Amino acid sequence: MPKRVLLGLLLACGLTAPALAQEPKTGGVINAVIQPEPPGLMLAQVQNGPTQMVSGNIFEGLLRYSPKLEPLPELAESWSVSEDAKTYTFKLRKGVTWHDGKPFTAADVLFSIEMLKQTHARARTNLAQVDKIETPDDYTVVFTLKQPFGPFLGIFEVGSMPMVPKHLYDGTDWKTNPYNNAPIGTGPFMFKEWQKGSFIRLVKNPNYHEKGKPYIDEIYWQIIPDAAARSVAFETGKVDVLPGGSVENFDVPRLSKLKDTCVTGAGWEFFSPLSWLWLNNRQGPLADKRVRQAIMYAIDRDFAKDVIWNGLGKVATGPSASTIKYYTDDVKKYPYDPAKAKALLKDAGYKGEKIRLLPLAYGETWQRWGEAVKQNLQDVGINIETIATDVAGGNQKIGDWDYDIAFTYLYQYGDPALGVGRNYISSNIAKGQVFNNVEGYSNPEIDKLFADGAVATPDSKRKEIYEKAQKILVEDVPVAWMLELQFPTITRCKVKNLITTGIGVNDGFKDAWLDK
Amino acid sequence: MLSFVAQRVVKGVIVLLAIVVLNFFLIRLAPGDPAIVMAGEAGASDQVFVKQLREKFGLDKPLPEQLFIYVKGVITLDLGFSFRQQAPVAKLIGERLPATLLLTLTAFAISLMLGILFGSFAARFAGTFLDTAITVFALIFYAMPIFWVALMGILLFSVTMDWLPSFGYETVGANLTGFAHAVDVAKHLIMPAMTLGLFFMATYTRMTRASMLEVKRLDFVKTARAKGLSDAVIQRRHVLRNALLPVVTLAGVHSGTLIGGAVITETVFAWPGIGRLMYDALLQRDYNLLLGVFVICSAMVLIFNLITDLVYRLVDPRIEFAS
Numbered sequence: 001m002p003k004r005v006l007l008g009l010l011l012a013c014g015l016t017a018p019a020l021a022q023e024p025k026t027g028g029v030i031n032a033v034i035q036p037e038p039p040g041l042m043l044a045q046v047q048n049g050p051t052q053m054v055s056g057n058i059f060e061g062l063l064r065y066s067p068k069l070e071p072l073p074e075l076a077e078s079w080s081v082s083e084d085a086k087t088y089t090f091k092l093r094k095g096v097t098w099h100d101g102k103p104f105t106a107a108d109v110l111f112s113i114e115m116l117k118q119t120h121a122r123a124r125t126n127l128a129q130v131d132k133i134e135t136p137d138d139y140t141v142v143f144t145l146k147q148p149f150g151p152f153l154g155i156f157e158v159g160s161m162p163m164v165p166k167h168l169y170d171g172t173d174w175k176t177n178p179y180n181n182a183p184i185g186t187g188p189f190m191f192k193e194w195q196k197g198s199f200i201r202l203v204k205n206p207n208y209h210e211k212g213k214p215y216i217d218e219i220y221w222q223i224i225p226d227a228a229a230r231s232v233a234f235e236t237g238k239v240d241v242l243p244g245g246s247v248e249n250f251d252v253p254r255l256s257k258l259k260d261t262c263v264t265g266a267g268w269e270f271f272s273p274l275s276w277l278w279l280n281n282r283q284g285p286l287a288d289k290r291v292r293q294a295i296m297y298a299i300d301r302d303f304a305k306d307v308i309w310n311g312l313g314k315v316a317t318g319p320s321a322s323t324i325k326y327y328t329d330d331v332k333k334y335p336y337d338p339a340k341a342k343a344l345l346k347d348a349g350y351k352g353e354k355i356r357l358l359p360l361a362y363g364e365t366w367q368r369w370g371e372a373v374k375q376n377l378q379d380v381g382i383n384i385e386t387i388a389t390d391v392a393g394g395n396q397k398i399g400d401w402d403y404d405i406a407f408t409y410l411y412q413y414g415d416p417a418l419g420v421g422r423n424y425i426s427s428n429i430a431k432g433q434v435f436n437n438v439e440g441y442s443n444p445e446i447d448k449l450f451a452d453g454a455v456a457t458p459d460s461k462r463k464e465i466y467e468k469a470q471k472i473l474v475e476d477v478p479v480a481w482m483l484e485l486q487f488p489t490i491t492r493c494k495v496k497n498l499i500t501t502g503i504g505v506n507d508g509f510k511d512a513w514l515d516k
Numbered sequence: 517m518l519s520f521v522a523q524r525v526v527k528g529v530i531v532l533l534a535i536v537v538l539n540f541f542l543i544r545l546a547p548g549d550p551a552i553v554m555a556g557e558a559g560a561s562d563q564v565f566v567k568q569l570r571e572k573f574g575l576d577k578p579l580p581e582q583l584f585i586y587v588k589g590v591i592t593l594d595l596g597f598s599f600r601q602q603a604p605v606a607k608l609i610g611e612r613l614p615a616t617l618l619l620t621l622t623a624f625a626i627s628l629m630l631g632i633l634f635g636s637f638a639a640r641f642a643g644t645f646l647d648t649a650i651t652v653f654a655l656i657f658y659a660m661p662i663f664w665v666a667l668m669g670i671l672l673f674s675v676t677m678d679w680l681p682s683f684g685y686e687t688v689g690a691n692l693t694g695f696a697h698a699v700d701v702a703k704h705l706i707m708p709a710m711t712l713g714l715f716f717m718a719t720y721t722r723m724t725r726a727s728m729l730e731v732k733r734l735d736f737v738k739t740a741r742a743k744g745l746s747d748a749v750i751q752r753r754h755v756l757r758n759a760l761l762p763v764v765t766l767a768g769v770h771s772g773t774l775i776g777g778a779v780i781t782e783t784v785f786a787w788p789g790i791g792r793l794m795y796d797a798l799l800q801r802d803y804n805l806l807l808g809v810f811v812i813c814s815a816m817v818l819i820f821n822l823i824t825d826l827v828y829r830l831v832d833p834r835i836e837f838a839s
Contacts, residue, residue, distance in 0.1 A: 198686075236678065392553050
């Protein structure tokens with residue numbers, strides 16, 4: 001036997017042996033932490049993080065996404081795209097039933113989309129490119145777009161477009177529909193009980209359309225509001241899963257060292273949280289590009305990553321996270337260089353005018369980061385005043401453009417057209433709103449690039465456009481990009497296969513099992 | 517007595533309405549738009565969506581109109597609808613109130629009993645080592661922030677010794693019933709109730725001690741001693757009873773503070789009470805829910821104050837009810 005073949009066989013054995021040992025076992029209960037308590041579980045009406053995390057088990061989308069953000073089947077078993085990239089045909093999975101036993105059909109898809117257009121801001125924006133939707137039969141849905149829309153296949157995950165049971169919502173007042181409190185989906189787990197302030201209990205869906213799944217019998221989402229108490233709950237064995245962001249980052253190294261504890265940074269590829277400092281481009285010294293560039297040079301982002309975030313994360317290079325499509329690092333670099341920052345400030349004629357900094361009221365880690373940035377900026381001679389607010393107050397100040405520098409982090413949603421452009425295009429400048437172009441950056445070239453990038457075909461053309469946009473933005477520094485954040489998920493090692501897709505824990509626990 | 521109670525109830529209702537109006541404006545003075553908070557990351561950048569939310573919850577109406585709608589609701593015992601949790605406020609509070617009452621009343625009982633007991637001992641043995649020990653002990657707990665005591669308690673009794681659960685109202689998933697459930701809840705209650713109670717216990721210890729030492733110097737105590745009554749009887753019947761009046765006053769005042777203290781305790785121990793509901797509502801600018809919790813807490817303070825006045829009469833029958 002040739003050596004190469006023998007090696008291949010050995011490798012194959014080596015790979016399959018653990019695979020056999022990892023055959024999923026059925027049964028058991030997973031205790032996970034959820035924070036803060038979701039305001040509701042009806043995913044079509046409430047879309048905050050905790051709701052998605054719990055309801056991703058109850059509801060499903062047409063597609064899932066791999067860690068590389070490739071579409072995978074969920075309620076749609078296959079899909080095809082016409083040659084002109086304007087018609088998308090989805091074939092729905094047959095034999096899928098809602099938790100109350102009614103069949104899931106194309107009529108539900110149609111209804112869900114109509115509902116989401118009114119209740120789900122992101123879905124409405126994503127669907128704006130759709131000209132018409134047809135359902136030639138119960139298991140086929142055809143979307144016809146007004147023009148090609150590059151990221152279209154990326155808008156169907158459960159958080160962006162959850163499927164809603166038409167038979168329970170059609171003709172009712174959606175706001176007060178009793179099923180909002182006991183949601184009915186097609187997902188692997190069914191809603192069972194919610195003791196407000198204590199826990200949410202989900203139980204296995206015995207009729208789930210993927211035979212044999214889910215493996216777990218029950219999930220208890222425990223509501224523990226204090227970060228230190230969440231750490232203790234894991235440490236004392238009361239919970240098995242701490243989803244990313246559940247504990248302060250400085251607790252992660254300690255918890256990671258506990259016996260039988262596994263940590264992963266996977267499962268954030270779709271969201272790719274990217275942190276930056278909003279810089280108010282409209283007024284004062286920050287209106288000058290040189291001052292904004294000086295800020296980039298003045299901040300020691302490696303320190304922030306290594307010390308404040310305990311090595312979790314990656315220094316950002318620009319407006320796109322490295323995990324999303326069309327990212328390039330072929331852009332101007334801003335290493336930590338206080339001397340260069342001082343020179344730029346001098347060049348810009350900065351005279352020590354007071355600059356207000358709004359830290360993010362998301363806990364201790366963010367507070368410390370605010371202090372570190374303040375120190376960095378003071379070191380190069382910027383006169384910084386910290387303004388303390390809570391989240392709601394901070395949002396109002398930012399939305400009213402009543403700030404100079406403010407911390408934030410936002411999701412990227414896998415594609416520059418979905419999660420990046422919104423922060424830099426001038427049509428998104430709207431006072432009173434947050435998470436749009438609050439910095440007031442206006443560049444017709446950037447507007448055109450993002451407009452073209454969304455509809456360009458083929459992919460290579462989009463790549464070219466977005467790479468150019470990244471280069472221009474990094475040169476202009478409308479905001480100061482800080483870190484690609486990592487929110488590690490901490491689990492007991494007995495919890496297997498918890499994270500299998502690009503949306504991590506939010507995709508539900510249908511593949512997870514317990515190695516008892 | 518009945519007319520006294522009736523008068524206090526009427527006055528209480530007027531005070532409550534005043535509290536509602538005052539809080540209605542005070543809450544709105546805080547920066548932060550509930551519609552933006554509700555919309556979340558994606559929705560907050562969408563003007564149409566935020567406008568829809570404002571319309572849906574009547575936040576676009578002029579303030580006097582919003583106040584009129586709210587007060588009209590309160591008068592008919594309707595505390596409104598929670599923007600954030602999309603449920604009636606009364607229902608949300610009703611779900612959480614029993615847990616808070618259990619926690620605060622237990623803490624209150626612990627603090628009063630232990631405080632009076634320790635204070636009496638300190639006064640009885642004034643100047644001795646026991647007095648010093650109790651005073652220092654009380655001072656320490658008086659000075660320590662509630663959250664710190666809570667975290668130290670968790671570290672000691674949950675992490676190190678594994679005696680008590682660190683969070684929650686009951687063991688989730690155990691599905692216990694009857695006596696076993698009561699024991700389970702009691703185990704979960706010990707640490708939060710002690711944490712909340714210790715601060716107030718320290719206060720009552722110091723107050724009881726000081727008050728008893730003061731009463732001990734009065735003439736009627738000397739008379740009792742001259743009559744040949746035993747020291748124990750003098751302490752219990754004459755000194756303690758008279759010394760308790762300021763403690764009762766303080767306890768009445770504390771009834772409201774206890775609820776405030778419960779916010780921190782409930783947060784650290786994940787106790788599902790209204791303290792946490794209030795905290796979340798504040799962060800989310802959930803005006804109706806926040807106002808609802810304020811109304812209930814204010815009503816409880818008024819009720820506790822009425823009870824305090826009635827207890828006054830029991831402790832010292834010389835006190836008459838003002839007509």
